[in-house]
Structure formats: structure tokens, C-alpha cells
Amino acid sequence: MLEFKSVAYSYSNSDARCVALHEISVSFAAGKHVCIVGANGSGKSTLLRLANTTLPPSSGKILLDGQPMAELASHEVHRRVGIVKQDPCVQIVSSLVLDEVSFGPQNLGLTADEIKRRSKQALDCVGLAGFEQRSTYSLSGGEQQRLALAGVLAMKPDYVLLDEITSHLDLVSRQRIRSIVDGLADAGVGVVEVSHYVQDVQEADAVILLEQGRITWQGLPGELLESPELLKRSCLVGASGCHAGHFVDANRAVKRTKGGAVALCASQVSMDDILHGVSLEVGAGDLHIIAGKSGAGKSTLAQVLAGLIVPDAGKVTCADLQVQPGAVGLAFQRVAEQLFCDTVLDDVMFGPQQGGMPEAQARAQATQALQLLGIEEELYERNPLDLSGGQARRVALAGIIALKTGVCIFDEPTAGLDAVGREELHAVVATLCKEGCTVIVVTHDIEEWLAQAQTLTVLDTGHVVWSGAAKKAKPVLVRTGLINSSKSSEEQGFLAEDYQ
Ligand SMILES: Nc1ncnc2c1ncn2[C@@H]1O[C@H](COP(=O)(O)OP(=O)(O)OP(=O)(O)O)[C@@H](O)[C@H]1O
Ligand SMILES: [Mg+2]
Incomplete structure (x- = not known):
């Protein structure tokens, strides 16, 4: 005992x-x-x-x-x-x-x-x-x-x-x-x-x-x-009564028209033994999901898309220009890699200030982002290393949102968040997309993002095995074991056909 x-x-x-x-x-x-x-x-x-x-x-x-x-x-x-x-x-x-x-x-x-x-x-x-x-x-x-x-x-x-x-x-x-x-x-x-x-x-x-x-x-x-x-x-469900894996699509971003502008494009990107000829396109203002088993190369791809790793072959363009570090905001899977200032507020202000923003404006943007992520003011002066896991995740996400880049990549953003934090993040992402920001989410909690997303890419051992409209992705996600099969008879019928 x-x-x-x-x-x-x-x-x-x-x-x-x-x-x-x-x-x-x-x-x-x-x-x-x-x-x-x-x-x-x-x-x-x-x-x-x-x-x-x-x-x-x-x-x-x-x-x-x-x-x-x-x-x-x-x-x-x-x-x-x-x-x-x-x-x-x-x-x-x-x-x-x-x-x-x-x-x-x-x-x-x-x-x-x-x-x-x-x-x-x-x-x-x-x-x-x-x-x-x-x-x-x-x-x-x-x-x-x-x-x-x-x-x-x-x-x-x-x-x-x-x-x-x-x-x-x-x-x-x-x-x-x-x-x-x-x-x-x-x-x-x-x-x-x-x-x-x-x-x-x-x-x-x-x-x-x-x-x-x-x-x-x-x-x-x-x-x-x-x-x-x-x-x-217990925060296993949020205010709307939804728990991880079952978010409603109330936050669905505005529907895109076909053939809209491409915000981020990877063509034939290869990297060591990790990525092999990866190509994908994400429409401006869209929410794109990158899914795949643990170890499939998702986080490496995220860093390549953000211009932080230069691939061995292929290229990434953001708004038609070769992606440069800073053009795309990337929230890392491991929050500890991202938080390094002495206080929470300094950490969230750091990015905007690095970009040359005056202090007052950086402070305003940082405060706004922290509020969006539900971080209380009493934590602003706390050392980010002295936070709970979920609080640290919220601060790290706020640090990227405060940058106000045209493209944001969130690597496993809901890991460590309680259901209230998840709901807040879904609402923030919906707002970002509505305002024209392009968001890429790398996630294992696919079902909770699926209804909100426009497009999705499935990665397996560094290869793109599927890419397309999120609303058509369920069969491939079930087949690759990334989500559970739904019990709806309509989908079961579809799946049965798909297997033959
Ligand atoms: N090293 C630390 N120094 C000071 N305060 C801390 C430290 N670690 C945690 N805290 C505070 O103690 C409280 C409990 O934190 P704890 O990490 O136990 O929460 P938790 O329930 O595990 O949260 P989460 O779901 O976010 O992981 C929080 O208010 C947190 O801010
Ligand atoms: Mg904890």
C-alpha cells in the first residue's frame, strides 16, 4: 500500500x-x-x-x-x-x-x-x-x-x-x-x-x-x-460537453472555395532516412492536419515546413517564396524546447520583439495571446519552467500565436491540455483561420480536429500515403489504424467496399 x-x-x-x-x-x-x-x-x-x-x-x-x-x-x-x-x-x-x-x-x-x-x-x-x-x-x-x-x-x-x-x-x-x-x-x-x-x-x-x-x-x-x-x-469534458476525440464542428472555419491561394507548399522534400519525397499543399486560411503513427516523421516535417531544417532535397515555399526561419510560427511538440525566458510574459513577448516590434505592441500582443489561451495574470511573472505541464503548453502556444505569422504549425498542441484548454485552442484556431491565417496541426488526437479541418496528409515512415480533403479522410484513417472505425452503418458499408 x-x-x-x-x-x-x-x-x-x-x-x-x-x-x-x-x-x-x-x-x-x-x-x-x-x-x-x-x-x-x-x-x-x-x-x-x-x-x-x-x-x-x-x-x-x-x-x-x-x-x-x-x-x-x-x-x-x-x-x-x-x-x-x-x-x-x-x-x-x-x-x-x-x-x-x-x-x-x-x-x-x-x-x-x-x-x-x-x-x-x-x-x-x-x-x-x-x-x-x-x-x-x-x-x-x-x-x-x-x-x-x-x-x-x-x-x-x-x-x-x-x-x-x-x-x-x-x-x-x-x-x-x-x-x-x-x-x-x-x-x-x-x-x-x-x-x-x-x-x-x-x-x-x-x-x-x-x-x-x-x-x-x-x-x-x-x-x-x-x-x-x-x-x-474533472476537465475531461469542456464547457460544450465534448471530450478529447469528439469535438463538434461548431468551430468549423469558413469554407474555402476550390482553387484558392496556396499558402505553404512542400515539393519532393527528402531528409536523411526520415522523409522521402514529401509533397503537400496547404490553402491560405485552411486548417491542415498532418497525421501518422508515432515516429512517422511528422515533427521533422513540421520543422522543415517552418524553414528550421533545410531538407537534403526538395523545397518548401511560403506564399511562393522559399520559406525562411521566422516566416512560419512553429510550436514544438516538447514545450521545454521553446520556453527559455525568465518569466512567462517575457517568453511570449520574445518572438514579437525579435521581429523588431516595439515593446508596448509586443506586450499587447503577448497579453492578448495569453488571455486567449486562458493563462491567468498571476502566472505572467512566473518562471515558465515552474508551471504545470498544461500551463506550459498554453504558454508555448501563446508564444507562437503572439507572432501573428501568416502560417502557424502546432505540433501536438493538445498533448497535456485538459478539455477546457482544448476547447479554447480549437476556438483560437478557428479564429486564426477566419482571419486568414493558415494553420497546420500535427496531431494524434485526429478525431477532435477532423471536423474543423479542410485538408489532411497521412505520413507513414516518411512517405505521404494519403493527402486530400479532411471530410474524405475517415476511411484511410481507419484503415491505417489512426482512428477507430465509426459504428455508422453507412460508413461500415463504405469501408467494407474499400477493403475488397
Ligand atoms: N516547479 C514549480 N514551481 C512552482 N510552482 C509549480 C511548479 N510546478 C508546478 N507548480 C504549480 O503547482 C500547481 C500544481 O502543478 P502540477 O504540475 O502538479 O499540476 P497538474 O495537475 O499536473 O497539471 P497539468 O494537467 O497541467 O499537468 C500549479 O499551480 C503549478 O503552477
Ligand atoms: Mg501534470
């Missing part, structure tokens, strides 16, 4: 003490899968950090199978309680995949054979067999997430803490992770998982709702999922 007894935690910021958790008393049992839900900034990651002693409680006690955690040696805690962090990059320490997954078992003093066996088993389990000799830095966001999980599985811990581990994964990988998690609980491991996805919550044995650092509800998934009020409070 992992027990919290009246645990509180405060972060001490330069400006003020921020109470992240108040009087938490809760137990996590072996063999049970508990999901923690709550809005961005409600204290979920903080709770997990306390549960593996990354943070010491400000008051109260945490017990591991009856023993105070504070009295256990750190290697003992790490052997028994594994964590996959919200940003998996921060926990990857080795440069080779095999070294990374064997790092933990090596520290347990196991035989070489056992280390090899565990490492292989863990990589197979998360779908990374064959990646042993790959550099960890070259992995896609989703592959890093799976590697971090493999590293924890190889330790065979008694408890695992999972912080939004499906946020950068495609549908098939998400389903694989779901069955791994079920298998862990069945094998007697205590699983504590943080998620913003309804699909993750419905599989759990119990759910805990955190609101502003307090546990305000605990119960069964069914009780939460059947209560519109609890769903909203």
Missing part, C-alpha cells in the same frame, strides 16, 4: 509560496489501477512526484507498505516505485536505447543475462523491439514516452506512477499501453495514472478528482463518466 497521510506540498517560487496540494489523505493498493483526474494545474503531477520522493512533503507522511518513505534509501524507493514523467525526455539519461532500458536493472546488481532478458522483454512489451541501437535523442516524442515506460517496466517495480503517458501516442500505441497497464494491475502492481483522456479513465478500478490541490471526489469510473457535473469538474 502506498499511503498519503495529511500530505501538503508548497512550491516556493521567487515571488510567493504556491500551495500545490492541501491535506491529501489517500491510499493506493497493490494490484489496483487508480486514475487521477483534474484541470491543468490542479496538482496531479505534484502528487506523483511526492509518491516517489522526487519532492518531500511540506507536511504529513507518506508510507510505502507501512514504512515511512522518508526513512527508505532512495535506491530502495526507486526499485519499488517507478515513475514515467509527463515529459519523458527529462528522465532519459543514456544516449542509446538499449543502455537506457538496462540502466535501472544494472543498478539492481542483477546478472548480465537477467539484465538482457528484462531489457528485451520491456522493449518488446512497449513495441520498441529493434530500436536497441537507436540514439535516444533521435526518437520521436511517442517513442520517448514508450522508452521511458520500458525503463520502468524493466525494474519490475511494485508501484508505477504514470503521468499522461499516452499524450504523444497514436491510437494503436495507446491501445497497446492500455493493455500493458491492465496487465500490470492484474500482475499485482499498483498503478497510479494521471490522464486527461476518458478512454484511460474508463479502464481504471477507481478515480480520484483533484481540484485546486484537494481531493474533492473519489469513486468508480462509471460514476464519474455518467455524471455531467463530475466530468466538467
Whole structure:
């Protein structure tokens, strides 16, 4: 049993003490899968950090199978309680995949054979067999997430803490992770998982709702999922009642007429072994989706489209000119790569000021973008590194929106956002498109963007396997396993034909 007894935690910021958790008393049992839900900034990651002693409680006690955690040696805690962090990059320490997954078992003093066996088993389990000799830095966001999980599985811990581990994964990988998690609980491991996805919550044995650092509800998934009020409070659904994967098309951007101007065009772009002759066109004012399995080359393509990587072959044009860095705003998949100023406001003002904008105007644009993304004023002076994952994502997106470039690319923009944040972002994108901005979204949450988009490209191992109107994309997305098949008989009929 992992027990919290009246645990509180405060972060001490330069400006003020921020109470992240108040009087938490809760137990996590072996063999049970508990999901923690709550809005961005409600204290979920903080709770997990306390549960593996990354943070010491400000008051109260945490017990591991009856023993105070504070009295256990750190290697003992790490052997028994594994964590996959919200940003998996921060926990990857080795440069080779095999070294990374064997790092933990090596520290347990196991035989070489056992280390090899565990490492292989863990990589197979998360779908990374064959990646042993790959550099960890070259992995896609989703592959890093799976590697971090493999590293924890190889330790065979008694408890695992999972912080939004499906946020950068495609549908098939998400389903694989779901069955791994079920298998862990069945094998007697205590699983504590943080998620913003309804699909993750419905599989759990119990759910805990955190609101502003307090546990305000605990119960069964069914009780939460059947209560519109609890769903909203947990931010699993937004104000309009939609959850990840099921956004309505109320925000649909103005319809484009055929043959409109092309804002961004890639022709025959190739890059190392990652992209192979990729061509695509995005119409001015359109929303374009780039979809594809984890590791398909989407983020590399995003950087090439933004002019940040010069391809080995082929070219990218923006408004008929060769794309230059700065012409296209790109919000990175990993927010940590984008946030570097001392305060949130400075960070969002940085881009516009770099472009030569006077301070007052940059401040006005930054403030507007922060408001659009729902960042409260009290966070403006906070160091961006001292934010929750979802807050940091919002700030990073605001930094790109404040640039007011004619083309914006958002790489996995909804990863880490609660349903309210997602809704806000969808509305922002609809407004941007209405104002004539062209938006490209690279995403695994395809269904929630599909109704809003005009066009879509499916990438697979660096090749474009399909490109066309978003409203015709469902069959190919189902066929490639990127979305679940819809139950509508009309579509089923269409699919059956398609397979013949
Ligand atoms: N390093 C830090 N320094 C100061 N404050 C922090 C730090 N990390 C988090 N906080 C604050 O503590 C509160 C809880 O943050 P936490 O990361 O636990 O939230 P969360 O529920 O995991 O959110 P998300 O869904 O966005 O990941 C937030 O108000 C956040 O701004
Ligand atoms: Mg978090």
C-alpha cells in the first residue's frame, strides 16, 4: 500500500509560496489501477512526484507498505516505485536505447543475462523491439514516452506512477499501453495514472478528482463518466460537453472555395532516412492536419515546413517564396524546447520583439495571446519552467500565436491540455483561420480536429500515403489504424467496399 497521510506540498517560487496540494489523505493498493483526474494545474503531477520522493512533503507522511518513505534509501524507493514523467525526455539519461532500458536493472546488481532478458522483454512489451541501437535523442516524442515506460517496466517495480503517458501516442500505441497497464494491475502492481483522456479513465478500478490541490471526489469510473457535473469538474469534458476525440464542428472555419491561394507548399522534400519525397499543399486560411503513427516523421516535417531544417532535397515555399526561419510560427511538440525566458510574459513577448516590434505592441500582443489561451495574470511573472505541464503548453502556444505569422504549425498542441484548454485552442484556431491565417496541426488526437479541418496528409515512415480533403479522410484513417472505425452503418458499408 502506498499511503498519503495529511500530505501538503508548497512550491516556493521567487515571488510567493504556491500551495500545490492541501491535506491529501489517500491510499493506493497493490494490484489496483487508480486514475487521477483534474484541470491543468490542479496538482496531479505534484502528487506523483511526492509518491516517489522526487519532492518531500511540506507536511504529513507518506508510507510505502507501512514504512515511512522518508526513512527508505532512495535506491530502495526507486526499485519499488517507478515513475514515467509527463515529459519523458527529462528522465532519459543514456544516449542509446538499449543502455537506457538496462540502466535501472544494472543498478539492481542483477546478472548480465537477467539484465538482457528484462531489457528485451520491456522493449518488446512497449513495441520498441529493434530500436536497441537507436540514439535516444533521435526518437520521436511517442517513442520517448514508450522508452521511458520500458525503463520502468524493466525494474519490475511494485508501484508505477504514470503521468499522461499516452499524450504523444497514436491510437494503436495507446491501445497497446492500455493493455500493458491492465496487465500490470492484474500482475499485482499498483498503478497510479494521471490522464486527461476518458478512454484511460474508463479502464481504471477507481478515480480520484483533484481540484485546486484537494481531493474533492473519489469513486468508480462509471460514476464519474455518467455524471455531467463530475466530468466538467474533472476537465475531461469542456464547457460544450465534448471530450478529447469528439469535438463538434461548431468551430468549423469558413469554407474555402476550390482553387484558392496556396499558402505553404512542400515539393519532393527528402531528409536523411526520415522523409522521402514529401509533397503537400496547404490553402491560405485552411486548417491542415498532418497525421501518422508515432515516429512517422511528422515533427521533422513540421520543422522543415517552418524553414528550421533545410531538407537534403526538395523545397518548401511560403506564399511562393522559399520559406525562411521566422516566416512560419512553429510550436514544438516538447514545450521545454521553446520556453527559455525568465518569466512567462517575457517568453511570449520574445518572438514579437525579435521581429523588431516595439515593446508596448509586443506586450499587447503577448497579453492578448495569453488571455486567449486562458493563462491567468498571476502566472505572467512566473518562471515558465515552474508551471504545470498544461500551463506550459498554453504558454508555448501563446508564444507562437503572439507572432501573428501568416502560417502557424502546432505540433501536438493538445498533448497535456485538459478539455477546457482544448476547447479554447480549437476556438483560437478557428479564429486564426477566419482571419486568414493558415494553420497546420500535427496531431494524434485526429478525431477532435477532423471536423474543423479542410485538408489532411497521412505520413507513414516518411512517405505521404494519403493527402486530400479532411471530410474524405475517415476511411484511410481507419484503415491505417489512426482512428477507430465509426459504428455508422453507412460508413461500415463504405469501408467494407474499400477493403475488397
Ligand atoms: N516547479 C514549480 N514551481 C512552482 N510552482 C509549480 C511548479 N510546478 C508546478 N507548480 C504549480 O503547482 C500547481 C500544481 O502543478 P502540477 O504540475 O502538479 O499540476 P497538474 O495537475 O499536473 O497539471 P497539468 O494537467 O497541467 O499537468 C500549479 O499551480 C503549478 O503552477
Ligand atoms: Mg501534470
